[in-house]
Amino acid sequence: xxxxxxxxxxxxxxxxxxxxxxxxxxxxxxxxxxxxxxxxxxxxxxxxxxxxxxxxxxxxxxxxxxxxxxxxxxxxxxxxxxxxxxxxxxxxxxxxxxxxxxxxxxxxxxxxxxxxxxxxxxxxxxxxxxxxxxxxxxxxxxxxxxxxxxxxxxxxxxxxxxxxxxxxxxxxxxxxxxxxxxxxxxxxxxxxxxxxxxxxxxxxxxxxxxxxxxxxxxxxxxxxxxxxxxxxxxxxxxxxxxxxxxxxxxxxxxxxxxxxxxxxxxxxxxxxxxxxxxxxxxxxxxxxxxxxxxxxxxxxxxxxxxxxxxxxxxxxxxxxxxxxxxxxxxxxxxxxxxxxxxxxxxxxxxxxxxxxxxxxxxxxxxxx
Amino acid sequence: xxxxxxxxxxxxxxxxxxxxxxxxxxxxxxxxxxxxxxxxxxxxxxxxxxxxxxxxxxxxxxxxxxxxxxxxxxxxxxxxxxxxxxxxxxxxxxxxxxxxxxxxxxxxxxxxxxxxxxxxxxxxxxxxxxxxxxxxxxxxxxxxxxxxxxxxxxxxxxxxxxxxxxxxxxxxxxxxxxxxxxxxxxxxxxxxxxxxxxxxxxxxxxxxxxxxxxxxxxxxxxxxxxxxxxxxxxxxxxxxxxxxxxxxxxxxxxxxxxxxxxxxxxxxxxxxxxxxxxxxxxxxxxxxxxxxxxxxxxxxxxxxxxxxxxxxxxxxxxxxxxxxxxxxxxxxxxxxxxxxxxxxxxxxxxxxxxxxxxxxxxxxxxxx
Numbered sequence: 001x002x003x004x005x006x007x008x009x010x011x012x013x014x015x016x017x018x019x020x021x022x023x024x025x026x027x028x029x030x031x032x033x034x035x036x037x038x039x040x041x042x043x044x045x046x047x048x049x050x051x052x053x054x055x056x057x058x059x060x061x062x063x064x065x066x067x068x069x070x071x072x073x074x075x076x077x078x079x080x081x082x083x084x085x086x087x088x089x090x091x092x093x094x095x096x097x098x099x100x101x102x103x104x105x106x107x108x109x110x111x112x113x114x115x116x117x118x119x120x121x122x123x124x125x126x127x128x129x130x131x132x133x134x135x136x137x138x139x140x141x142x143x144x145x146x147x148x149x150x151x152x153x154x155x156x157x158x159x160x161x162x163x164x165x166x167x168x169x170x171x172x173x174x175x176x177x178x179x180x181x182x183x184x185x186x187x188x189x190x191x192x193x194x195x196x197x198x199x200x201x202x203x204x205x206x207x208x209x210x211x212x213x214x215x216x217x218x219x220x221x222x223x224x225x226x227x228x229x230x231x232x233x234x235x236x237x238x239x240x241x242x243x244x245x246x247x248x249x250x251x252x253x254x255x256x257x258x259x260x261x262x263x264x265x266x267x268x269x270x271x272x273x274x275x276x277x278x279x280x281x282x283x284x285x286x287x288x289x290x291x292x293x294x295x296x297x298x299x300x301x302x303x304x305x306x307x308x309x310x311x312x313x314x315x316x317x318x319x320x321x322x323x324x325x326x327x328x329x330x331x332x333x334x335x336x337x338x339x340x341x342x343x344x345x346x347x348x349x350x351x352x353x354x355x356x357x358x359x360x361x362x363x364x365x366x367x368x
Numbered sequence: 369x370x371x372x373x374x375x376x377x378x379x380x381x382x383x384x385x386x387x388x389x390x391x392x393x394x395x396x397x398x399x400x401x402x403x404x405x406x407x408x409x410x411x412x413x414x415x416x417x418x419x420x421x422x423x424x425x426x427x428x429x430x431x432x433x434x435x436x437x438x439x440x441x442x443x444x445x446x447x448x449x450x451x452x453x454x455x456x457x458x459x460x461x462x463x464x465x466x467x468x469x470x471x472x473x474x475x476x477x478x479x480x481x482x483x484x485x486x487x488x489x490x491x492x493x494x495x496x497x498x499x500x501x502x503x504x505x506x507x508x509x510x511x512x513x514x515x516x517x518x519x520x521x522x523x524x525x526x527x528x529x530x531x532x533x534x535x536x537x538x539x540x541x542x543x544x545x546x547x548x549x550x551x552x553x554x555x556x557x558x559x560x561x562x563x564x565x566x567x568x569x570x571x572x573x574x575x576x577x578x579x580x581x582x583x584x585x586x587x588x589x590x591x592x593x594x595x596x597x598x599x600x601x602x603x604x605x606x607x608x609x610x611x612x613x614x615x616x617x618x619x620x621x622x623x624x625x626x627x628x629x630x631x632x633x634x635x636x637x638x639x640x641x642x643x644x645x646x647x648x649x650x651x652x653x654x655x656x657x658x659x660x661x662x663x664x665x666x667x668x669x670x671x672x673x674x675x676x677x678x679x680x681x682x683x684x685x686x687x688x689x690x691x692x693x694x695x696x697x698x699x700x701x702x703x704x705x706x707x708x709x710x711x712x713x714x715x716x717x718x719x720x721x722x723x724x725x726x727x728x729x730x731x732x733x734x735x736x
Binding site: 013016017020021022023025026039040041042276277285289290291293294298313314317318320321323324325326328338 | 381388394691
């Protein structure tokens with residue numbers, strides 16, 4: 001089975017590491033050089049909208065997938081005409097535009113925080129007065145890791161927020177006084193069967209994921225069922241194939257949907273060492289039309305992102321419960337260059353190990 | 369860290385899959401094409417004794433290791449002069465000649481079954497009368513997976529055995545009425561620290577490993593300690609760095625050494641899914657001068673080799689406790705083309721799953 005992946009970052013790298021043992025071979029379309037996938041697959045080095053490169057890329061492939069959602073629609077649709085592309089390009093479009101996404105959630109009765117579409121300064125003024133402050137103005141497209149966002153803390157911020165972001169279509173999101181941020185990763189096979197990993201708790205700093213705890217502590221069966229119902233409805237509506245992640249807020253024992261990622265997701269990295277089958281393998285299984293593997297957690301996990309600078313690897317590797325995952329990326333301030341999974345049978349011991357590891361992180365590490 | 373591996377078979381492939389997440393990059397020297405490492409590293413395609421290729425191979429590498437022991441001495445020694453080579457070439461020489469190996473065991477007080485060196489028909493006659501029948505005549509070098517062996521079941525077999533194998537230096541091994549075949553995998557770091565996986569039980573058919581159960585059932589602390597003492601003494605004597613495997617016979621509650629493999633070993637494949645840190649990662653950790661990772665078992669494991677022909681992969685993947693590891697090799701009778709690890713918390717359930725999987729193996733699978 002020859003699998004093509006649009007994008008050659010760390011997610012592509014980890015898809016290949018998980019898929020090669022299943023007998024899959026990987027080819028990546030990636031404009032950057034060097035890239036994390038350079039050493040573990042063929043790389044077609046070109047822009048995503050380079051028609052000749054798309055031809056070379058798809059030659060001899062059995063299926064195409066992607067590792068990030070900002071692939072040009074035209075490219076995904078072109079490929080989908082000549083080869084199977086999973087997840088379906090409609091999922092890209094669903095996820096890529098925050099207004100579409102929120103309307104989609106609404107159609108599926110997935111609850112969301114209050115929000116308004118903003119296409120003018122007037123829209124923004126009205127939105128702020130309806131939703132109150134604080135509120136977050138976000139670009140509808142191309143935002144990730146806290147980029148393309150402006151937090152309004154008073155009505156006086158309206159002009160500056162508009163100046164900053166007003167050149168793009170926007171959404172305004174009301175403030176959610178959430179108890180914690182959770183996410184769920186699901187996988188759907190070609191035959192429509194689904195499986196879900198347990199809800200995990202995520203910690204963000206400056207909009208960037210820094211820590212995932214899995215499974216999230218104190219999750220009732222009802223909360224897990226609600227999360228599965230929401231992500232299941234989204235996957236069903238898109239006739240989805242592969243792994244999808246849904247970020248959620250927990251508020252007063254209920255869930256509000258924040259956003260989806262139509263791909264393997266940072267908040268699922270713990271599954272590499274802490275679940276029976278990791279999210280990367282399950283995505284590849286879906287692509288290969290193999291049955292979905294068990295999504296059960298093995299003990300407790302904490303995933304720590306390595307941002308900007310590496311801790312001393314010898315000290316990390318000396319911690320018995322740790323599993324190191326580096327991306328072969330040059331360190332730059334704020335850049336995701338790896339992660340560590342800490343996994344063990346005892347939650348307290350896992351947390352203590354994670355705390356010792358965080359103490360090893362150099363001062364320059366963290367979000368930019 | 370740039371790591372060179374002599375050999376590009378499945379062991380090299382699995383070393384890379386385990387080492388890439390640690391930030392290592394791999395280059396292989398491999399004469400065959402295609403080879404299991406083609407998709408996951410650079411390959412220098414040449415014979416092991418091609419001096420110019422050895423130069424190209426070692427250029428820019430930080431350390432060299434190997435994935436099989438039949439590398440020409442001259443090549444290993446040449447590389448060892450210009451770059452660090454682990455395990456040390458002396459370990460290759462120790463392991464490669466069955467007479468050297470048995471004498472080495474003897475010097476280290478590691479008990480072995482009765483044996484005789486055989487360099488003439490007269491030696492063979494005397495050996496058979498001293499050790500009795502059945503006995504096994506083996507070439508001193510280049511034997512693996514039951515090749516280069518002749519089982520003598522009566523004194524009348526002497527002439528035919530000599531005719532078959534007499535052109536090579538030989539050893540004659542007395543019959544061992546063993547209770548079971550065990551093995552232990554150990555790892556030694558550059559600072560001399562060591563760690564050992566639990567003893568496992570191996571099942572061979574026609575001299576080829578078909579099944580490993582880990583940890584072996586009913587192993588006393590004393591038996592594990594004895595195995596660790598033996599393999600520890602061997603690693604110490606060779607100033608070994610990396611993973612080493614020792615095959616053993618259990619006889620009346622004691623252990624006799626059969627042979628060592630100075631590399632990652634088929635009987636350690638279960639560690640990929642059934643131990644905190646797998647043998648491949650620990651070998652790479654030793655090469656990178658990182659601390660050895662925990663060798664503790666996670667539950668119970670059965671490893672089944674896939675020989676000659678694949679079972680239906682969908683049915684295999686549908687078994688919840690299974691982990692598939694394919695080598696990207698064309699099926700040929702008897703050829704090792706992959707393995708399945710079955711891992712779970714309950715030994716009986718793991719055994720039952722393994723039995724269901726074996727029932728899926730096509731009739732043409734198995735040793736040639």
